[in-house]
Amino acid sequence: MGGAWGISRTMAEVHALLYITGRAMNTDEIMDRLQISRGNASMSIRALLDWGIVSRSNRRGDRKDYFTADQDVWSMFRAIVRERMKREVEPLLAVLFEIRDQLPAADDADGETQGDLMDHQRRLDDMLAFFRTVEKLGQRFAGPTGSGLEAAARLLGRLP
Amino acid sequence: MGGAWGISRTMAEVHALLYITGRAMNTDEIMDRLQISRGNASMSIRALLDWGIVSRSNRRGDRKDYFTADQDVWSMFRAIVRERMKREVEPLLAVLFEIRDQLPAADDADGETQGDLMDHQRRLDDMLAFFRTVEKLGQRFAGPTGSGLEAAARLLGRLP
DNA sequence: GTATGGTTTCAATTATTTCTGAAATGAATG
DNA sequence: CATTCATTTCAGAAATAATTGAAACCATAC
Numbered sequence: 001m002g003g004a005w006g007i008s009r010t011m012a013e014v015h016a017l018l019y020i021t022g023r024a025m026n027t028d029e030i031m032d033r034l035q036i037s038r039g040n041a042s043m044s045i046r047a048l049l050d051w052g053i054v055s056r057s058n059r060r061g062d063r064k065d066y067f068t069a070d071q072d073v074w075s076m077f078r079a080i081v082r083e084r085m086k087r088e089v090e091p092l093l094a095v096l097f098e099i100r101d102q103l104p105a106a107d108d109a110d111g112e113t114q115g116d117l118m119d120h121q122r123r124l125d126d127m128l129a130f131f132r133t134v135e136k137l138g139q140r141f142a143g144p145t146g147s148g149l150e151a152a153a154r155l156l157g158r159l160p
Numbered sequence: 161m162g163g164a165w166g167i168s169r170t171m172a173e174v175h176a177l178l179y180i181t182g183r184a185m186n187t188d189e190i191m192d193r194l195q196i197s198r199g200n201a202s203m204s205i206r207a208l209l210d211w212g213i214v215s216r217s218n219r220r221g222d223r224k225d226y227f228t229a230d231q232d233v234w235s236m237f238r239a240i241v242r243e244r245m246k247r248e249v250e251p252l253l254a255v256l257f258e259i260r261d262q263l264p265a266a267d268d269a270d271g272e273t274q275g276d277l278m279d280h281q282r283r284l285d286d287m288l289a290f291f292r293t294v295e296k297l298g299q300r301f302a303g304p305t306g307s308g309l310e311a312a313a314r315l316l317g318r319l320p
Numbered sequence: 321g322t323a324t325g326g327t328t329t330c331a332a333t334t335a336t337t338t339c340t341g342a343a344a345t346g347a348a349t350g
Numbered sequence: 351c352a353t354t355c356a357t358t359t360c361a362g363a364a365a366t367a368a369t370t371g372a373a374a375c376c377a378t379a380c
Contacts (some may be wrong), residue, residue: 001252008338019287022279027357037340042358063348063356071283073290092161119182123231127179130233168368187327197370202328223326223378 006084007051010036011044015054018069019076024057026064052079081142089135096128166244167211170196171204175214178229179236184217186224212239241302249295256288 001012013034018025025033031041045067048054053076057066070076103121161172173194178185185193191201205227208214213230230236263281 010338020280020283022283038357039341039359040339043339046358063354065357073286077290120180123180123182126233130237170368198327199329199371200369203369206328223324225327 005080006088007047008044010034010040011047014041014044015048015069018054018067019071022069022071024066024068026066028064030067051083078142081138085135085138085142089131089138093128093131093135096124096131100124100128165240166248167207168204170194170200171207174201174204175208175229178214178227179231182229182231184226184228186226188224190227211243238302241298245295245298245302249291249298253288253291253295256284256291260284260288 001016005012007015013036014030017030017033027038027041027045030036030045031038034041036044045054048067048069049056053070054067055070057068058064059066070079100121103124104117161176165172167175174190177190177193187198187201187205190196190205191198194201196204205214208227208229209216213236214227215230217226217228218224219226230239260281263284264277
């Protein structure tokens with residue numbers, strides 16, 4: 001599953017291990033089970049914490065950190081969508097807006113060139129509109145107030 | 161945009177060039193504009209054709225192949241979703257089913273072990289259910305009969 | 321059939337990403 | 351405050367992925 005989701009192989013493995021076993025594990029256990037280095041384990045866990053799909057906990061009388069994967073697939077996926085929105089869609093939108101603002105006004109040109117510019121601008125605007133819709137959908141489904149993809153699932157029943 | 165979409169940098173550049181200029185270009189033009197090798201150009205174009213977001217055409221009196229990008233962002237995105245479903249979600253589902261079928265029956269175990277197995281199986285089933293929903297949503301929105309994401313966009317107006 | 325103009329393939333190269341391991345840092349304990 | 355145990359960082363090594371360029375491969379025209 002890894003590559004496709006914008007996360008590294010090890011990260012995916014660590015998550016899979018935590019999710020599928022359902023247990024809380026410390027770094028050494030994870031290193032052992034997956035045969036990976038301490039550094040790699042630490043970085044992967046950290047990344048999973050950043051994505052918000054794994055959480056840290058402690059046991060009394062034990063100084064080690066323990067990690068657990070979010071056990072609800074839906075909320076897990078919501079976290080992933082939220083994070084990818086923030087990392088990919090938002091910066092992309094920023095760039096698209098910037099480009100549009102720097103575009104020469106069509107009036108300045110003449111004849112054929114003007115037509116080209118207008119076409120050009122239309123394509124840019126189409127793309128902008130598209131990603132704004134994606135952003136809104138994302139907020140709707142994965143945002144803090146979002147009802148989650150479960151709502152989308154329910155839609156499968158109705159709809160044209 | 162490249163990385164995030166599961167396509168290589170050059171592929172993304174070729175597509176961007178074709179989409180944003182809106183013109184039909186031949187391989188040499190693309191090589192020139194992007195400063196890439198013939199082999200790379202050929203492979204990227206081929207991949208874009210496979211994804212179904214660029215099409216090939218010819219001009220009479222000219223043996224070169226010309227390429228154009230799909231000019232409709234929505235249909236373009238539908239093609240991408242369709243392709244990623246085929247390449248990622250479907251194989252994943254196949255593996256998940258396979259794993260579930262190979263799982264030992266919970267009855268064979270006893271006591272605590274049995275509880276663990278049941279939990280384990282539940283998590284697997286949750287994940288399966290989730291990806292089946294994703295698959296269905298994908299078919300609904302991007303499949304051959306799909307109404308496209310535009311429908312989803314319209315939903316932004318209604319919905320809870 | 322063969323010369324010409326064009327496209328595809330692929331082994332070798334180059335670039336990018338990921339992983340390791342040891343050193344630096346931090347945090348609790350006596 | 352020094353010791354011990356655990357986590358984080360990061361430069362270099364290893365593994366992956368992308369790119370080149372030249373040779374092999376079409377297809378058409380002559």
